[in-house]
Every structure is written in structure tokens, then in C-alpha cells.
Amino acid sequence: MSDKLKIGFYWCAACGGCEISVLDIDEMILDVVEKADIVFWPCAMDPKYEDVEKMDDGEMDIVFINGSIRSDENREMVKLLRQKAKKVVAYGSCSSIGGLFGLGNLYDNDELMDYGYNTPSTDKDGVMPQEKNQVPEGDLHLPGLTHHVKALDEVVDVDVYLPGCPPLPNQLEEAFPALLSGDVGKYDLISQKSVCDVCPLEREEKKIPKLVPIQEKRLDPEDCILDQGVLCMGPATSGMCDAPCPEVGHPCIGCNGPVRGVKDQGARMASALGSVLGVEGEERMDEEEIKEVIRSVRDPTGSFYRFSLPKSYLRYKRRDLHE
């Protein structure tokens, strides 16, 4: 009998980027397949639900699950996979912290469906997608939406978190060997350093009068982006990516989520901005000045919680709905 590990990959509500990132590790994939057999990977194979059901409990050593929980199907599959795997890895930011799709939690499902389907190109006499449709061949079923977007650990226990949108090759070079050797704790793959801590641009924490959109500013590539008055999420974001975005002159948009041990990425960023924008501290601003500064932070929820809303203190709009 093979002494290789048995591993699986699964996607929930996902863009496909996390799946592709597995192939980004180039020749290191050979080290992975030397140590492990991939026994389940819907992106690359054609396994059926029944194939997973037939597995013994704990038969897979590790299952890597990416994507947010957004449908009944996602929820059912991750519960089944939890049962069939000894270790569950929340792979990518959607799975670890709710991800981009988590911004859907700012609306309820009716508003989202209306926005998505009540458009000139999709409107079909006011008909919305239904969970059950009758066609001549029989009944067709679509998975129903959950009331809000969830991170994986809101549905099943997670053994290891590996955020990133998607996790980058330098993260995977560290993560895969550690995961395959079993030598990794729950939060070990989340850095305690921020993106600022690993950024090649040096932050001087200059006071700035207001934020300006990046398209309205000619950035000096040698200077910290935030010091130049453009929002950069570096101070509030975990830095295991080694800061590739600011390195090429683009602000960090926060895709790794908060640094290890911090619950709310948006609150951390608001606090960081409070000090550089002069809202806090000794130089008191009057109320009008403060309002002016706040107005310059465009779409604060979408910017501060772009990847982490479901795991923040805000979480979702409809607190009356649970499942």
C-alpha cells in the first residue's frame, strides 16, 4: 500500500484564482506529488458527490478548501469534506476571512438578485433564477443562496488558515512543505508582520490633509504611497506576500486580511488613518475639517473590508437572518 498522503482540493464560491495558484508553484508541484496523491480535485478531475460519500471518514489526510460559503451546496460539501479529511486547510482569503464576495453582506439577497438580474441584458419579463424549475425532462434544482456570505470556519472547524487572494508562490513554498510534514499550527501561515513591515518603501507617517484617488495623483515611486495621500492598506494587512504591490507602485488593497491576532482589519486601518490624517492627536481639527477628511475616504467599507467583511465585527447587514 502507498505511504503517500491523500490530499484533495475543493472550491466553493470562488473565482478560480486559488485553483490556478496551485499550479503557480511550477516544479515544486513535483515535490508535492512525490509526497501526496491528489485523490479529489473537481477543477482537474471529474469526481462525483457519491465518490466522496463512499470515502471512509478521515480517509483524506488534508483537504484544501477555497472560496466563500455562499450556497446550500457549498455548505453541504464542506461538511462532507470535513468528515472525510483529517485536516482542513482554509485556502485563500475567501475561505479564511470571507473574501471579496463577502461584500455581498452589505445587501440582502433580494437586493443582490435585483441588481444582478433586473438589467437590460438579463431581464426576462421580471423572471428571477429559481431554486426549482420544471422542464419537460423533469425538475431542475439550483443550489439556494445562504442568507449571507461566510468564511469556512463559520460552517466547519478549520485546522490551518492560508489567506491570500490567491496565496502567492512564495507563500506556498513555505506552506506546502510545512503542511505535508504536518508541522504547522492553525495560524502559523498568517504573518504577524504587516505589509508595511516588509515593504521596500519606507513609511514616514507624514501627516496628510486628505486622501486622494490614485488616478488623480502622480506617485513618486520612491516614496510611501500612504505618505503621498493615496490609500494603501499596508498598515492593516498581513505581510506574508512580501509586498509585491507597493513594490511596483500600486497600493496594497488588503488581500491577505489582518495580521495574525487582529480581528478587524477595517478598524485597524481606520485607526492608522486617524493618526496620519490628523483626526486624532494634539492638533485638534474642527468638526467641518473632520467631515471634509472623512469625505475624502471614498467607500470606506469597500476599501477597508474588501476581503474581510464576513470575519469583521460588522459581518453582515441582515442580523435577523441566520442559518
Ligand code: SF4
Ligand atoms: S481568494 Fe481570491 S483568488 Fe481565491 S477564490 Fe477568492 S477571489 Fe479567487
Ligand code: SF4
Ligand atoms: S507604500 Fe503602503 S505598504 Fe508600503 S510602507 Fe507605505 S503604506 Fe506601507
Ligand code: SF4
Ligand atoms: S501587497 Fe497587499 S494587495 Fe498586494 S498581495 Fe500583498 S496583501 Fe495582497
